Amino acid sequence: xxxxxxxxxxxxxxxxxxxxxxxDLPFRKVVRYWGAGMATAEMVxxxxxxxxxxxxxxxxxxxxxxxxxxxxxxxxxxxxxxxxAREAEKMGAGIIDINMGCPAKKVCRKASGSALMEDELKVAxxxxxxxxxxxxxxxxxxxxxxxxxNRNALNIxxxxxxAGLAALTVHGRTRACRFKGEAEYETIAKVVxxxxxxxxxxxxxxxxxxxxxxxxxxxxxxxxxxxxxxxxPWIFREISRSLGFSAAPLPCEFEIRQSIYRHLLDIHQFHGxxxxxxxxxxxxxxxxxxxxxxxxxxAEFNRLSTVQEQQNLIERAxxxxxxAKVVSA
Numbered sequence: 001x002x003x004x005x006x007x008x009x010x011x012x013x014x015x016x017x018x019x020x021x022x023x024d025l026p027f028r029k030v031v032r033y034w035g036a037g038m039a040t041a042e043m044v045x046x047x048x049x050x051x052x053x054x055x056x057x058x059x060x061x062x063x064x065x066x067x068x069x070x071x072x073x074x075x076x077x078x079x080x081x082x083x084x085a086r087e088a089e090k091m092g093a094g095i096i097d098i099n100m101g102c103p104a105k106k107v108c109r110k111a112s113g114s115a116l117m118e119d120e121l122k123v124a125x126x127x128x129x130x131x132x133x134x135x136x137x138x139x140x141x142x143x144x145x146x147x148x149x150n151r152n153a154l155n156i157x158x159x160x161x162x163a164g165l166a167a168l169t170v171h172g173r174t175r176a177c178r179f180k181g182e183a184e185y186e187t188i189a190k191v192v193x194x195x196x197x198x199x200x201x202x203x204x205x206x207x208x209x210x211x212x213x214x215x216x217x218x219x220x221x222x223x224x225x226x227x228x229x230x231x232x233p234w235i236f237r238e239i240s241r242s243l244g245f246s247a248a249p250l251p252c253e254f255e256i257r258q259s260i261y262r263h264l265l266d267i268h269q270f271h272g273x274x275x276x277x278x279x280x281x282x283x284x285x286x287x288x289x290x291x292x293x294x295x296x297x298x299a300e301f302n303r304l305s306t307v308q309e310q311q312n313l314i315e316r317a318x319x320x321x322x323x324a325k326v327v328s329a
Contacts, residue, residue, distance in 0.1 A: 004221075006136065006137030008137070013200075014035065014223055015200060015223070016036045017169075018041060020042050021042065022042065023042050024271075025270055026271075027233075027263075030262075032066075034234045034236045035246055035248060036225075040095075041071045044072070070094065071093040073085060076122070078130075093136065095137050101143050103176075114146075120152065137167070140160050142156050145174050148177070153188075153190075154194055161195050172204070185218050189218045198222065200220055200224050201218045202224035205223050205239075207228075230286045231291075233259070234251040258318075261314055264283075264284060264314050267280045284301055284314060301314075
């Protein structure tokens with residue numbers, strides 16, 4: 001059951017969602033290790049004049065990522081989006097994903113992210129402009145609409161297909177719902193039934209049983225996980241084994257602990273001393289919560305002021321702490 005996006009055949013149709021401040025190169029490396037078929041980089045502002053900042057530089061295409069090396073761009077002006085897509089392709093991006101799903105106020109205030117769905121004419125112009133300026137596949141991530149009374153995912157999906165986009169991801173909530181309430185799998189199913197291009201379902205996929213249910217309810221070509229993988233990237237292998245996409249062994253405690261420690265080292269190496277020190281707190285905190293450490297461990301980790309101290313604490317925790325446990329999906 002491969003997921004085909006343009007020339008790319010993704011053998012495991014389980015994808016990691018682009019998440020700002022989270023899906024950096026070290027995190028993408030981790031989820032791919034655990035079986036994610038593809039991991040999209042954090043969204044980058046379509047204004048290429050901002051790409052020289054430290055934050056933007058770490059979000060741009062990196063050849064350390066294997067192809068298809070997808071990158072997500074966020075903006076509201078067709079010409080600017082097209083220019084950003086062209087530059088991203090030059091840097092090595094193999095897929096350009098357009099952000100029309102982010103509900104964050106700071107993004108929507110600029111009429112980008114999920115706010116774009118309210119202007120279908122502009123959506124069509126953005127799709128056409130981006131498609132005209134790149135040779136790689138273009139995809140889009142959307143929501144079901146602005147709010148429960150204004151769902152237009154089906155309209156946007158048809159515009160995307162007519163524009164020649166290669167695939168579409170639908171987060172099963174409206175912009176107004178943000179991340180609350182139940183995901184609307186019935187809406188995703190309607191989009192799937194109406195299109196010939198691959199549709200990827202996103203929202204509340206937190207276990208193997210839920211993944212199987214969403215595949216069956218929606219008929220989607222693939223699933224995209226987000227928050228469920230934070231502190232628990234091995235969920236990809238658990239789901240993949242359960243659904244028959246992979247025969248890799250179930251995660252064991254030793255492998256998980258080794259993965260966590262390698263992730264910490266990669267954060268420090270990729271982001272450098274000071275930035276890595278700060279960014280590690282979030283990722284390691286999720287791990288410590290997930291595998292059952294008491295809150296005092298996370299509090300201690302967050303007080304540490306050197307990279308070596310962080311590495312020592314995680315090494316000690318992963319090797320010796322009897323409270324650690326593995327929670328299976």
